[in-house]
Amino acid sequence: MQITFLGHASLLISVGDKTLLVDPFISGNEKAKGKINIHDLTPDYILVTHAHQDHILDVEEIALRSKAIVISNFEIATYFENKGITVHPMNHGGNWSFDFGDLKYVNAIHTSSFPDGSYGGQPGGFVLTSGGKQIYIAGDTALTMDMKLIPLYAKLDLAILPIGGNFTMGINDAVMASDFVECDKVLGYHFDTFGYIEIDHKKAVQTFSDAGKELVLLQIGEKLEI
Numbered sequence: 617m618q619i620t621f622l623g624h625a626s627l628l629i630s631v632g633d634k635t636l637l638v639d640p641f642i643s644g645n646e647k648a649k650g651k652i653n654i655h656d657l658t659p660d661y662i663l664v665t666h667a668h669q670d671h672i673l674d675v676e677e678i679a680l681r682s683k684a685i686v687i688s689n690f691e692i693a694t695y696f697e698n699k700g701i702t703v704h705p706m707n708h709g710g711n712w713s714f715d716f717g718d719l720k721y722v723n724a725i726h727t728s729s730f731p732d733g734s735y736g737g738q739p740g741g742f743v744l745t746s747g748g749k750q751i752y753i754a755g756d757t758a759l760t761m762d763m764k765l766i767p768l769y770a771k772l773d774l775a776i777l778p779i780g781g782n783f784t785m786g787i788n789d790a791v792m793a794s795d796f797v798e799c800d801k802v803l804g805y806h807f808d809t810f811g812y813i814e815i816d817h818k819k820a821v822q823t824f825s826d827a828g829k830e831l832v833l834l835q836i837g838e839k840l841e842i
Contacts, residue, residue, distance in 0.1 A: 617749045617842040621834035623648035624809045625671060625756065625778065628657065631746040634716035635659045638753060639671035640678055645809060651836045654678055661716065664688035665755030666728035667695070667736025670809070676701065687719065691737030695730065708740055717746025722766065724757035726784065749773045749842050752797055756806060759789040763796035772799035774842050778806035779820060779831075780813025787820045791827050800829040803840060807833075 620628040623645045627638040637659035642648050654674050662684045679686055679701045686696045686703045693705035711720035720743040728736035741755040751774040775797050778784035784806055794802050807815045824831035
């Protein structure tokens with residue numbers, strides 16, 4: 617499994633011969649300009665954690681061009697289905713076996729509305745099982761006791777957690793989240809995109825190290841093998 621960081625909370629995950637795009641916010645991200653071109657992205661699936669603009673901005677353009685299947689909660693899936701996009705709706709606690717592996721939709725504590733203010737359902741995250749590996753994509757979330765359920769059905773190789781604070785949990789809560797999900801290797805995301813979520817990289821890495829854990833911070837376009 618290979619994960620490419622596309623900036624903010626956007627990820628490209630290669631599993632076998634399939635490619636999954638997570639929460640594409642690229643064309644509107646100043647930090648991704650000149651590094652990632654959405655026209656080069658041809659995913660088989662697009663996973664959407666919630667309806668905020670900084671997670672769905674490029675979904676429609678990429679999905680219509682690539683014929684990718686959008687996977688999200690019922691409300692978000694219906695929204696994109698009405699735009700002529702093929703979807704697979706899910707909801708909390710549900711799981712489904714796809715041709716790339718197994719996906720479970722899990723709880724997140726956040727808000728979820730489309731840019732026009734319409735209802736985007738409840739936010740969520742995903743546990744992906746593929747090729748003998750299991751990863752947790754938390755989405756935008758606070759620290760939540762529901763994270764303690766994840767080890768009951770997944771032995772994680774990687775937890776992908778928001779670390780920017782203000783809108784989501786920050787560094788200290790992310791350390792606790794890694795305890796809850798029983799995974800000491802964390803890929804941080806949802807940081808540095810704008811002022812509210814800028815972090816001190818050195819301090820963040822050291823905080824995790826002091827707790828006996830590893831925090832990976834990728835540059836935009838950089839890859840991580842799991």
